[in-house]
Structures are given as structure tokens and as C-alpha cells.
Amino acid sequence: xxxxxxxxxxxxxxxxxxxxxxxxxxxxxxxxxxxxxxxxxxxxxxxxxxxxxxxxxxxxxxxxxxxxxxxxxxxxxxxxxxxxxxxxxxxxxxxxxxxxxxxxxxxxxxxxxxxxxxxxxxxxxxxxxxxxxxxxxxxxxxxxxxxxxxxxxxxxxxxxxxxxxxxxxxxxxxxxxxxxxxxxxxxxxxxxxxxxxxxxxxxxxxxxxxxxxxxxxxxxxxxxxxxxxxxxxxxxxxxxxxxxxxxxxxxxxxxxxxxxxxxxxxxxxxxxxxxxxxxxxxxxxxxxxxxxxxxxxxxxxxxxxxxxxxxxxxxxxxxxxxxxxxxxxxxxxxxxxxxxxxxxxxxxxxxxxxxxxxxxxxxxxxxxxxxxxxxxxxxxxxxxxxxxxxxxxxxxxxxxxxxxxxxxxxxxxxxxxxxxxxxxxxxxxxxxxxxxxxxxxxxxxx
Amino acid sequence: xxxxxxxxxxxxxxxxxxxxxxxxxxxxxxxxxxxxxxxxxxxxxxxxxxxxxxxxxxxxxxxxxxxxxxxxxxxxxxxxxxxxxxxxxxxxxx
Numbered sequence: 001x002x003x004x005x006x007x008x009x010x011x012x013x014x015x016x017x018x019x020x021x022x023x024x025x026x027x028x029x030x031x032x033x034x035x036x037x038x039x040x041x042x043x044x045x046x047x048x049x050x051x052x053x054x055x056x057x058x059x060x061x062x063x064x065x066x067x068x069x070x071x072x073x074x075x076x077x078x079x080x081x082x083x084x085x086x087x088x089x090x091x092x093x094x095x096x097x098x099x100x101x102x103x104x105x106x107x108x109x110x111x112x113x114x115x116x117x118x119x120x121x122x123x124x125x126x127x128x129x130x131x132x133x134x135x136x137x138x139x140x141x142x143x144x145x146x147x148x149x150x151x152x153x154x155x156x157x158x159x160x161x162x163x164x165x166x167x168x169x170x171x172x173x174x175x176x177x178x179x180x181x182x183x184x185x186x187x188x189x190x191x192x193x194x195x196x197x198x199x200x201x202x203x204x205x206x207x208x209x210x211x212x213x214x215x216x217x218x219x220x221x222x223x224x225x226x227x228x229x230x231x232x233x234x235x236x237x238x239x240x241x242x243x244x245x246x247x248x249x250x251x252x253x254x255x256x257x258x259x260x261x262x263x264x265x266x267x268x269x270x271x272x273x274x275x276x277x278x279x280x281x282x283x284x285x286x287x288x289x290x291x292x293x294x295x296x297x298x299x300x301x302x303x304x305x306x307x308x309x310x311x312x313x314x315x316x317x318x319x320x321x322x323x324x325x326x327x328x329x330x331x332x333x334x335x336x337x338x339x340x341x342x343x344x345x346x347x348x349x350x351x352x353x354x355x356x357x358x359x360x361x362x363x364x365x366x367x368x369x370x371x372x373x374x375x376x377x378x379x380x381x382x383x384x385x386x387x388x389x390x391x392x393x394x395x396x397x398x399x400x401x402x403x404x405x406x407x408x409x410x411x412x413x414x415x416x417x418x419x420x421x422x423x424x425x426x427x428x429x430x431x432x433x434x435x436x437x438x439x440x441x442x443x444x445x446x
Numbered sequence: 447x448x449x450x451x452x453x454x455x456x457x458x459x460x461x462x463x464x465x466x467x468x469x470x471x472x473x474x475x476x477x478x479x480x481x482x483x484x485x486x487x488x489x490x491x492x493x494x495x496x497x498x499x500x501x502x503x504x505x506x507x508x509x510x511x512x513x514x515x516x517x518x519x520x521x522x523x524x525x526x527x528x529x530x531x532x533x534x535x536x537x538x539x540x
Binding site: 023095096097098099100183184185186188189229230231232300304319434 | 460486487490492494496497500501504505509512513514515536
């Protein structure tokens with residue numbers, strides 16, 4: 001239902017009424033902060049303030065309970081915020097959630113070899129930290145402690161002075177492809193676009209861990225960032241980790257630049273981890289601490305069913321006991337058609353270029369096969385392999401269609417271990433590591 | 447007292463249907479879903495889901511036990527569950 005556009009509120013008048021009602025100075029401060037931060041979302045009207053109040057790190061819970069009281073959120077504001085939200089710096093993003101921000105881009109928008117920063121997907125669990133929103137590096141530091149001989153505290157300047165490396169690497173949300181599971185599991189309905197393959201600059205995590213001096217007892221990392229819990233709970237919204245071997249791998253970096261610029265607020269400013277080829281939640285954003293553990297890390301979203309898959313195949317819809325779930329680690333062989341776009345229109349006999357990317361987690365892409373007849377016949381695409389281990393590889397093929405009708409172009413990648421993408425998506429309870437064959441459909445005219 | 451005054455004032459100013467479900471409300475679960483769940487996260491994601499009773503119960507249990515929504519009483523959880531199963535069940539159109 002579409003209603004009239006909201007009237008612009010008179011923020012000063014509202015503030016005056018707050019003051020007249022005897023609001024405490026801290027309430028007024030909070031009000032000022034919230035109103036001033038509207039601009040982050042580029043929104044006007046009540047929806048803008050609602051978005052700022054509720055989702056961007058103004059301390060959503062605190063602000064709301066202070067101003068409105070728990071359970072008294074003006075739903076009209078929230079509804080408006082959700083309907084009108086556009087995420088600054090991410091034009092064209094398909095927004096699954098505005099609070100927290102979660103969004104992806106359609107495959108045809110991800111055709112570039114190096115994903116432009118504006119088209120990097122966003123998967124947030126909590127609020128965007130105030131530092132990231134304000135782009136304020138003052139006071140940021142990274143702590144490395146736990147099972148190390150010399151705990152470190154490093155400023156941003158110190159980090160930038162260390163030997164740097166640049167990696168071209170895929171980061172892909174563990175739930176990318178969830179919408180292709182049947183039945184569709186709970187969670188963000190990611191289709192194909194929760195992946196980016198950008199150029200990240202930073203310091204090898206191995207260099208930092210060596211400087212701290214790993215003890216023999218070190219087996220795992222635990223990652224912490226500045227994002228806050230949406231419900232105001234006094235614990236991180238997410239804190240995941242990786243085995244020490246992956247932490248020491250040369251492409252795992254503590255990144256402070258992407259595509260030659262500082263990180264965007266939504267993607268981890270000022271510093272994030274980049275753990276290429278593994279589920280994206282390992283690549284912790286807004287990073288402040290790496291706790292080296294003597295056991296598998298047990299922070300929020302390491303246990304239960306989060307980022308975990310059954311140890312054996314399960315019937316679609318079945319949820320095995322927690323004890324049968326294992327941690328999802330590296331991605332598996334996968335490909336994506338970036339051209340033509342979904343719902344293509346061509347004429348019979350036209351030469352149609354099929355382009356896309358293929359990637360394989362810790363393995364290497366060997367081949368990409370293309371079918372235009374629902375998998376009856378396959379032809380090998382031309383594959384241009386990247387020199388970078390965790391970057392995606394470009395494929396290209398030329399197809400044509402014999403006559404009018406409904407057609408699908410399928411892409412199926414194979415890795416050097418003999419694995420390929422499944423034709424039917426195997427199921428798991430939370431929809432992780434989806435890699436079913438990509439199908440793009442269209443109509444062919446005579 | 448002061449906080450109550452501010453709450454009332456802002457509630458009046460925005461003219462939004464806020465507050466706890468009343469006896470006259472034909473859909474207490476909807477109201478609770480919007481005000482309680484909506485106080486922490488956006489509603490477009492839950493509204494995009496089509497889940498059966500088992501999965502909606504799983505979601506609500508996680509929100510209370512894992513994500514700290516402990517102020518929602520068991521009776522309210524049950525009302526929210528009934529609403530979500532009815533409004534966003536597997537057979538509802540997207």
C-alpha cells in the first residue's frame with residue numbers, strides 16, 4: 001500500500017518540546033546525535049531518523065529505550081525506514097535487511113574482474129560502528145593476545161608502516177545461494193551476489209602473529225570487532241575464528257585498503273580481516289582484536305547451527321542434532337554467469353557471448369562447461385585463469401539457439417580435485433555453501 | 447516519570463499506533479511482532495521468510511536465548527509464533 005510521502009518533520013520544534021517536557025541533558029544529546037546522523041543514510045523524513053535510531057550504531061537499544069521505552073517503538077517510523085532505505089555508497093544493491101544492513105548485487109552487476117567497491121555486498125550482524133560511520137581513525141588499535149609470547153597493540157599508523165601485500169581475492173558469505181535451497185532455510189535470502197573479488201591491501205596476519213610469537217599451544221584465532229549487538233546485549237554480535245594454519249597462510253591479511261582506497265564504513269573501516277576462500281564471516285570487519293586460542297574458538301556464531309553444516313547428507317528439511325554439526329570452512333567449486341543477464345531476449349541464430357567467473361575455495365578451477373539444453377549437451381568454455389590463488393577465473397563461451405522458445409544457459413565448474421557443481425542443491429538446515437549449477441533463463445524469438 | 451512523559455509526548459507527536467497489545471486488538475501477535483521484534487531489527491527480513499511452525503519456533507527461541515530478547519514473555523512468544531505461522535507460513539504468497 002502506497003501512502004502520501006511523509007511531511008518533513010521539524011526537528012528543532014520536536015527538540016524544543018522534548019526540552020520543555022523536562023528531558024534530561026543526556027536524552028537531548030542523544031536526540032541531537034541521532035538527528036545529526038540521519039545524513040549517513042541519505043534519507044529525509046521520519047524514516048531517516050528511524051534508520052539512524054535503529055540501525056547505524058547510534059546505540060539502537062539505548063537510544064530507543066531512552067527515548068521511547070522498550071516495546072514502544074513507533075512502528076510507522078520503522079516501516080517507513082525500511083520502505084525508503086537506500087544504502088549510501090551502494091547504488092543498486094538488493095537490500096534484504098536495512099537493520100542490520102544486508103544486501104547483494106545481481107550477477108550481471110558483478111561482471112568486473114575486480115569488483116568495484118560500490119558493488120561489494122554487505123553482510124552485517126550488528127550495528128555499523130560509530131567510528132566507521134564517522135570515518136574517525138583516532139584511537140583505533142589492534143590487539144593480538146592470548147597464546148602468544150608478546151601481546152601486541154598496534155595503531156593504524158604502525159600497521160601502515162609494516163610491509164604490505166595486495167591480494168586479489170574472493171570473499172563470499174557462507175549463506176550465498178540460500179534462496180536456491182528447497183525448502184528455503186531461514187536467514188537472509190541470498191541469491192548469487194553475496195560475493196566480491198576485490199583487491200585488498202594490508203599486512204599478512206602471519207607477520208603479526210610471528211611478531212607476537214605464537215606459543216605451541218596456539219591452535220585457533222578468535223576475532224573481535226567494533227560492531228555492536230542490535231539488541232543491546234553486552235557481547236559481540238559475532239566473533240568467529242580460523243585454525244592457525246589458515247591464519248598463517250600468506251593470503252590471509254589484515255586489510256586497510258580495498259581497490260586503492262580506505263575501506264568503506266559498511267565493509268569494515270578502518271581495518272578488517274581478509275580470509276580468502278573461506279566463508280565470509282571469518283573475514284571479520286571493524287577488527288580490533290585477535291585472540292589466539294588454545295582451543296577451537298567459541299565466540300558468538302561459532303557454535304550451534306550458525307555457519308555449521310551436518311557431518312553427513314541430510315534429507316531436505318531435516319535438522320540433525322547439534323552434536324552432528326561441523327564448522328563450515330572453505331568454499332567449494334562454484335561459478336556464476338554474469339552475461340547475459342537473467343531474462344535475456346535474443347533471436348534464433350544470434351551469436352550470444354556467455355561470460356562469468358568460476359572459483360573453488362582452496363582448490364583450483366579446472367574447467368567450466370556450458371549447456372543451453374538443460375544439461376543434455378555441454379561445451380567447454382574458454383577459461384582464463386588468474387595468477388592469484390583466491391581470485392575468481394574468467395570464462396567465456398559463444399552460444400546460439402536453434403529456434404524460438406524458452407531457453408536456459410547453465411554453467412557448471414569443475415575443480416582439480418574432480419568435484420563439480422551439483423545439478424540439484426544438496427540441503428543443510430541453514431543453507432550454507434550453496435553451489436548449485438547457475439541457470440540463466442531467457443526467451444528466443446524466431 | 448520524566449521518561450514516561452517523553453514517551454507519551456513522542457507517541458502523540460508521531461501519531462503512530464504504538465504500545466502493547468490491548469484486549470481489543472484482534473491481532474495481538476502482529477502488534478507484538480512489530481513492536482518487540484522490531485525494536486532490535488528490521489522487519490523486512492522476517493516478512494520475506496516463509497517458514498513452518500518448527501522453523502518459526504526455532505527463530506523465536508534463538509532470538510530469546512541467543513540474542514538476548516529475554517524481556518519477551520513466554521505468552522508473548524506464543525502469540526508472536528501464532529501470528530508468524532499464520533502470516534508467513536510456507537504456503538503464503540511472497
